Amino acid sequence: MSFTGKWQFKSVSGATAYFDAINSPEEYKERLRKLYDAASKDPKAYIEELTVTDTKFRRQTFINGELKKDSGEHPFGVEEDHPAADGRPAKVKVVRDSANKLTRYENGDGFNTVTTFEVDGNTLTVIAKGNGASFTIVFTRV
Secondary structure, eight states: OOSOEEEEEEEEESHHHHHHHTTOOHHHHHHHHHHHHHHHHOGGGEEEEEEEOSSEEEEEEEETTEEEEEOOOEETTOOEEOOOTTSOOOEEEEEEEETTEEEEEEEETTEEEEEEEEEETTEEEEEEEETTEEEEEEEEEO
16 A cells, blocks of 8 residues: 555644644653654654555654554544544544545544645655645654
């Protein structure tokens, strides 16, 4: 599958405005600022590992080589009670749109977000939209 594998940070834009718009907790925003700053100096500091099959999705985040977050396995098309990316309670559903595109929907108290994950060759582009703002993060295949 085109998604499966490790992806290292390349760039980010619009994150501050987006996370402010969706009212992410301040401690989460501060962790992201530090992460993006460190990754801009050393892209290997931030690695996402994705495992995608025909029926399910798993996302693991590694910071400086250490596993920091594991989403667990989630079936496509099923809404679940699961923490949003910033840890708040939410209803989350991931849909497989095509072999190269996934869409994650998060709905919680005061926020509704739609995030697309799209692979083009060795580039993974993640675009999140919510509450009138958006951000883009780009990864390259390791």
